[in-house]
Amino acid sequence: MSQQLIFTNDVAGAIDNWARTAAPTRLFVIADTNTASLVLPQLEEKSSAIAEAAKIIVGAGEGFKNITTLAEIWSELCSGGATRSAAVINIGGGVITDMGGFAAATFKRGIRFVNVPTTLLAAVDAAVGGKTGIDFRGLKNEIGAFAPADAVIISTRFFRTLPATELRSGYAEMLKHALLAGDGSFDRLISVEPDSLTDDELLELVKQSVLVKKDVVTKDPTEKGLRKALNLGHTPGHAFESLALEKGSPVPHGYAVAWGLVVDLVLSHLKLGFPSALLRQVAQYVLDTYNVPDINCTDYPRIVEYMRHDKKNAGDGTISFTLLSAPGQVDVSCTAEPDEITAALDIFRDLMHI
Amino acid sequence: MSQQLIFTNDVAGAIDNWARTAAPTRLFVIADTNTASLVLPQLEEKSSAIAEAAKIIVGAGEGFKNITTLAEIWSELCSGGATRSAAVINIGGGVITDMGGFAAATFKRGIRFVNVPTTLLAAVDAAVGGKTGIDFRGLKNEIGAFAPADAVIISTRFFRTLPATELRSGYAEMLKHALLAGDGSFDRLISVEPDSLTDDELLELVKQSVLVKKDVVTKDPTEKGLRKALNLGHTPGHAFESLALEKGSPVPHGYAVAWGLVVDLVLSHLKLGFPSALLRQVAQYVLDTYNVPDINCTDYPRIVEYMRHDKKNAGDGTISFTLLSAPGQVDVSCTAEPDEITAALDIFRDLMHI
Numbered sequence: 001m002s003q004q005l006i007f008t009n010d011v012a013g014a015i016d017n018w019a020r021t022a023a024p025t026r027l028f029v030i031a032d033t034n035t036a037s038l039v040l041p042q043l044e045e046k047s048s049a050i051a052e053a054a055k056i057i058v059g060a061g062e063g064f065k066n067i068t069t070l071a072e073i074w075s076e077l078c079s080g081g082a083t084r085s086a087a088v089i090n091i092g093g094g095v096i097t098d099m100g101g102f103a104a105a106t107f108k109r110g111i112r113f114v115n116v117p118t119t120l121l122a123a124v125d126a127a128v129g130g131k132t133g134i135d136f137r138g139l140k141n142e143i144g145a146f147a148p149a150d151a152v153i154i155s156t157r158f159f160r161t162l163p164a165t166e167l168r169s170g171y172a173e174m175l176k177h178a179l180l181a182g183d184g185s186f187d188r189l190i191s192v193e194p195d196s197l198t199d200d201e202l203l204e205l206v207k208q209s210v211l212v213k214k215d216v217v218t219k220d221p222t223e224k225g226l227r228k229a230l231n232l233g234h235t236p237g238h239a240f241e242s243l244a245l246e247k248g249s250p251v252p253h254g255y256a257v258a259w260g261l262v263v264d265l266v267l268s269h270l271k272l273g274f275p276s277a278l279l280r281q282v283a284q285y286v287l288d289t290y291n292v293p294d295i296n297c298t299d300y301p302r303i304v305e306y307m308r309h310d311k312k313n314a315g316d317g318t319i320s321f322t323l324l325s326a327p328g329q330v331d332v333s334c335t336a337e338p339d340e341i342t343a344a345l346d347i348f349r350d351l352m353h354i
Numbered sequence: 355m356s357q358q359l360i361f362t363n364d365v366a367g368a369i370d371n372w373a374r375t376a377a378p379t380r381l382f383v384i385a386d387t388n389t390a391s392l393v394l395p396q397l398e399e400k401s402s403a404i405a406e407a408a409k410i411i412v413g414a415g416e417g418f419k420n421i422t423t424l425a426e427i428w429s430e431l432c433s434g435g436a437t438r439s440a441a442v443i444n445i446g447g448g449v450i451t452d453m454g455g456f457a458a459a460t461f462k463r464g465i466r467f468v469n470v471p472t473t474l475l476a477a478v479d480a481a482v483g484g485k486t487g488i489d490f491r492g493l494k495n496e497i498g499a500f501a502p503a504d505a506v507i508i509s510t511r512f513f514r515t516l517p518a519t520e521l522r523s524g525y526a527e528m529l530k531h532a533l534l535a536g537d538g539s540f541d542r543l544i545s546v547e548p549d550s551l552t553d554d555e556l557l558e559l560v561k562q563s564v565l566v567k568k569d570v571v572t573k574d575p576t577e578k579g580l581r582k583a584l585n586l587g588h589t590p591g592h593a594f595e596s597l598a599l600e601k602g603s604p605v606p607h608g609y610a611v612a613w614g615l616v617v618d619l620v621l622s623h624l625k626l627g628f629p630s631a632l633l634r635q636v637a638q639y640v641l642d643t644y645n646v647p648d649i650n651c652t653d654y655p656r657i658v659e660y661m662r663h664d665k666k667n668a669g670d671g672t673i674s675f676t677l678l679s680a681p682g683q684v685d686v687s688c689t690a691e692p693d694e695i696t697a698a699l700d701i702f703r704d705l706m707h708i
Contacts, residue, residue: 025670067421067425071421074490074491074496074497075491078490078491078493078496083667084666102460105499106460106487106497106498106499107496107497108496108497108498109485109486109487109495109498109499109500109576109577110499110500110576131463132463133460133463136428136432137428137429137432139432141463142428142432142461142462143428143460143461143462144460144462144463145459145460145463145464145499146463146464222463222464223463313437316379
């Protein structure tokens with residue numbers, strides 16, 4: 001699971017460098033219709049590899065992350081004459097890096113691919129670490145493979161073309177990584193508003209954040225144990241996300257993760273003695289930056305139900321959590337009972353003034 | 355790429371043993387309609403794991419090795435409540451072990467699977483070594499993954515329910531393995547007719563053969579170099595197979611490989627000095643056991659064209675071959691020009707009295 005990580009704001013130069021060294025017989029770019037109009041034209045001007053590559057353009061959004069689009073990508077690779085020595089460059093958010101990565105990982109049993117994430121969330125999460133996949137029958141990433149990108153080219157220069165919610169969404173994963181690392185980066189992250197950072201300041205913080213994830217993934221590429229650390233915030237986060245979708249007012253993934261982080265820190269406090277002062281500090285930052293989810297106590301049974309169906313559970317009916325006894329002190333094998341979860345949700349609502 | 359290989363004629367016992375140790379939360383059997391009627395009933399009687407498993411039955415034959423059937427298998431795994439701790443047992447020939455393996459390898463980014471090959475060809479080839487996949491747009495195994503089975507349970511007790519051509523087809527891969535190994539097994543193999551062996555004699559020969567493949571695959575799981583040794587006979591073999599299909603009279607894969615072995619040994623003789631006496635011996639055995647392909651010199655351009663489109667080529671227009679300077683002395687990085695190939699085909703036709 002070796003994966004070259006390139007942090008740079010000269011994306012075109014990095015792509016051309018990679019292409020010179022890797023020397024694929026043919027190069028294919030996978031992008032969605034948004035990125036094709038907003039990002040590709042700039043890159044085509046400066047990168048000869050991108051200018052000459054065959055373009056595979058798919059519909060934009062999670063709704064296209066399915067077997068139909070996957071089959072279209074495979075077809076275009078076939079028609080374009082891709083051999084085992086061809087390569088793919090995925091340019092986009094998590095939908096594109098996940099689906100394009102899976103298409104490449106399974107075409108002729110695997111051709112090389114490069115990820116160029118264009119959102120902060122993809123840069124610090126989806127594009128790095130080798131998880132690829134598509135949604136299936138309404139279930140997120142139900143079908144997929146562990147397959148590392150040959151290289152991930154990470155820059156902050158595309159983020160400003162996107163709404164502020166996108167930036168904040170990715171920032172939640174950075175908060176998570178900083179809590180897992182237990183280094184000084186957490187204090188730095190919560191001392192600023194995400195939107196106020198310059199491109200270069202943000203790139204430096206992104207680099208620290210991605211290296212936390214890289215470190216975990218290198219030690220446990222296929223999520224047998226340690227990698228579950230990266231699920232911090234995600235068990236309640238996915239439940240908030242699913243509930244909001246069910247209620248017809250979807251929330252960004254990162255917002256749900258930010259709220260989920262607070263819930264997991266409440267559980268961490270209750271079960272493992274995570275320091276309450278730090279818990280309050282995180283809750284305040286999340287409240288200021290992400291506002292609050294639309295929930296009340298009548299939603300608890302649905303939230304617990306969603307948690308119970310999380311695919312990270314062992315399948316024996318228990319609900320799994322990754323919790324912290326302190327920043328950097330991770331326990332990936334916690335479980336919580338429904339009454340503990342509802343107690344944590346009560347405290348969460350108090351902290352968040354819901 | 356660790357894969358437990360179990361050689362036994364007590365298949366039910368081996369399956370139950372595996373299930374006791376692996377303790378999957380749910381177990382699914384994938385089989386085709388033929389195996390469901392000919393093999394499953396016996397196994398259900400003797401194996402409690404098989405009796406209790408959910409059955410996923412798909413259409414029989416290469417024509418069903420496609421994305422539609424794959425999606426059906428994924429759907430049934432979803433509906434059946436498969437979690438990451440579930441497992442799949444593929445019972446069948448190469449189509450089932452390839453497709454069922456790929457379905458398992460990509461469901462929730464990979465659940466465990468066991469292969470129970472019911473044909474000799476699947477036992478000595480498809481079921482072992484981690485190649486999984488489906489056909490796509492008429493191209494064999496165009497989509498797939500390298501994913502090792504958790505265990506492969508190899509027996510000879512199902513082979514007799516199949517036509518003699520099936521047994522001979524698998525035997526061709528055994529000849530190939532013996533030539534690659536360069537041990538005494540080759541002399542043993544060509545001293546008998548495949549159909550004359552008892553189940554136990556055949557199981558012993560199958561074991562030697564599979565261990566040759568296992569050794570190669572362990573050293574090079576994703577076919578970067580050494581694994582190309584297993585392509586011996588396959589560049590011309592696939593061309594014979596495709597040509598026969600095009601002419602409307604398909605030939606069994608193993609027959610095409612047997613003829614391909616002779617062509618590759620002719621090239622080996624011309625280019626690397628493979629001993630001519632042994633070449634003649636192999637040609638005679640192949641002629642006696644597999645008869646000859648329906649080709650003449652007007653087919654040469656088509657044969658070369660098929661070889662050129664083989665996915666094992668580098669994509670730079672050259673045609674790749676695995677050749678031998680002697681049994682056990684393998685060169686995986688040979689290329690041959692069209693005039694060398696047609697010269698080899700002339701000698702092949704002489705040797706085979708075509």
